[in-house]
Amino acid sequence: MKARVHVMLKTGVLDPQGEAVKHALGTLGFTGVEAVRQGKVIELDLTATDxxxxxxxxxxxxxxxxxxxxxxKYDIEIV
Structure with missing residues (x-):
């Protein structure tokens, strides 16, 4: 069984990495991006069967x- 965990900063928490990505996208000519939030995905291979x-x-x-x-905050997806 595989689990996928999506971890993101909570609403209201400043995201300097997201701001850096937004700025870099603007520098590259992508003008339609209003905001960027960056997070992480963690995949786990589990031995569990239940x-x-x-x-x-x-x-x-x-x-x-x-x-x-x-x-x-995090969301768990069992796949």
């Missing part, structure tokens, strides 16, 4: 290590 147990385990991983829950 979907609900796998999702609960990945959520614990996110809470302890994969996401800084003070400033980041």
């Amino acid at each position: 979907r609900a147990a796998a999702e609960a385990e990945v959520a614990r991983m996110c809470e302890k290590l994969l996401a800084n829950t003070v400033i980041e």
Whole structure:
């Protein structure tokens, strides 16, 4: 079983990397970009066979290590 975790900064948290990407896109001539938010995707190969147990385990991983829950939110996708 595979899990995919999408981690993004929470709304209202400044995103300097996103701003840098937005600026670089403008410099390259892409004028239609109003805002950029940058995040990360983490893929995990799991030995679990129970979907609900796998999702609960990945959520614990996110809470302890994969996401800084003070400033980041995460979504888990079991694939």
